[in-house]
Amino acid sequence: MRFLERLAAGRFAVALEITPPQRHLPKVLLRRARLLGDAADAVNVIQRPDRQSSLAASLELRAAGIDPVWHLAARGMSAAEVTAAAEAARAGGIEQVLCVAGDHAANGAPGVTVREAIGLVRAAMPGVTIGATLNQYARDPARARRNLLPKLLAGATYVQTQPTFDVGGLEAELAAVRPEAEGVAAVAMAMPLLTAEAGERIAHRLGLELPGRLRDILSAGDTEAAWAYFRETVARLVESPAVQGVAIMTFEMDPPPEMGERIVAALEAAGAR
Incomplete structure (x- = not known):
């Protein structure tokens, strides 16, 4: 059963989020997509500068x-x-779009807003499923919630979050937006963090403070405990009534097959597969 069908049927859905290669490299792209x-x-395809476009x-x-x-x-x-x-x-048969703000434009032009982009996509792609993002770590949570509503009114039908390391915190944020997002599916991102360096870089990028227990595990260099933390996070997301799906992202851009196997094992243990 496909992602959209699982969401529609009320069954937990799983996506993999990948970064495309720097140029047209089909073998590399497929290897990452099949992790x-x-x-x-x-498979969510990230849009980043100086890489093959997401489209x-x-x-x-x-x-x-x-x-x-x-x-x-x-x-x-x-x-x-x-x-x-x-x-x-x-024309290429794409049926799912995640509309994001994106990085700073190289040409300096502001361009359309995400809300406007959602409306344009809805008009050009009848029947497409459109997602919007919610940053549960926003410095101004109330503003982030206010910014989400116009995206939903424009046609977004699911919300994808930033990487989740504190399920309780995510549930509280989703509860805050739920009154204005009735019937909108929530897809939580999950990421295995295995080293202190990875944890520091993610915390800096997202502007968050990792949970103390996870920081202690990473500081101790306990890889098995780090995997256990990831398995626990996935299990709690699957069990949470606030979450309808998960998007798995790895810190490593081109992770080894063994990492994919351990992620699949975590999904299976949680009952997501």
């Missing part, structure tokens, strides 16, 4: 029989550019 094998219902990589994956989630980064894109990209995505 979890059949355990992933879809190009998503179209390749779709042609290879893998269900992609195209990340449309609105910043710096005009309405015409968004519409043209959406039409190309529709």
